[in-house]
Amino acid sequence: MNPNTKIGLVAASMFLAGCALPIQTGADFKSGVDLGRYSSFRWDEPDQRPVGDPRLEQNPFFVQRLHNSIEWELARRGIHFNESSDELTVHHHATIRNRIEVYTADRNAGYTSTEYGKGTQVVQFEEGTFLIDIANAETNEILWRGWAQLNIEQALRDPELMREQVDEALRRMFAQFPAPLKEARSEH
Secondary structure: OOHHHHHHHHHHHHHHHHHHOOOEEEEEEOOOOOHHHOOEEEEOOOOOOOOOOOOOOOOHHHHHHHHHHHHHHHHOOOOEEOOOOOOEEEEEEEEEEEEEEEEEOOHHHOOOOOOOOOOEEEEEEEEEEEEEEEEEOOOOOEEEEEEEEEEOOOHHHOHHHHHHHHHHHHHHHHOOOOOOOOOOOOOO
C-alpha cells in the first residue's frame, strides 16, 4: 500500500471514530434572559413520552444520574433544588434510536483499499439524546433548552460509563447556559 493511501486511511479512520463517538451539544434561550437572577428550581412532572428503549424506560438509576448532574450544573451557577420553588422548573427527556452513518472516502484522491471497503464505511450505533428545558415556574415559558446527542451503546451496558457520559454531556450543554459560574464556597 502506498504511503498516501495509508495516510488517507488513518485520517479516514480518525474521522469515522470521531463521527460516531463524540458528544454533540447545543442550547438556545430566550433573548435577553438572565438566568443568573434565579436561585431555585423544582422538577417538572415527567412527560409520558416513551424513551424508546426498555434499558432507560422508567429506569430510576438513569433518572437519578441525570438529576444529580443537572443539580450539580445548576448549583455551580447558584441555582439550587427546592421542591417548593416558585422560580424555575426543570424538565428533561431522553430517547434512544438506532443510527447509521455512511462515510465515503475521496476516491479521486486515491483513498481506497480492500480493508476500507472500497472507500465507503458504514457505522451503526445507538444514539442517545438528552433534552433539558428550564422554564419560568409561574408562566411555564421555556427560558432555556439544552440538548446533547451521543453514542450511548457501551454506556447502556456499563453504569459507570453512563454516569461519566451523562456528566460530560451536561457539562458541555450547560457551558452554554446564560448565567455565570459562582465562586465555590467551602463548607467548613
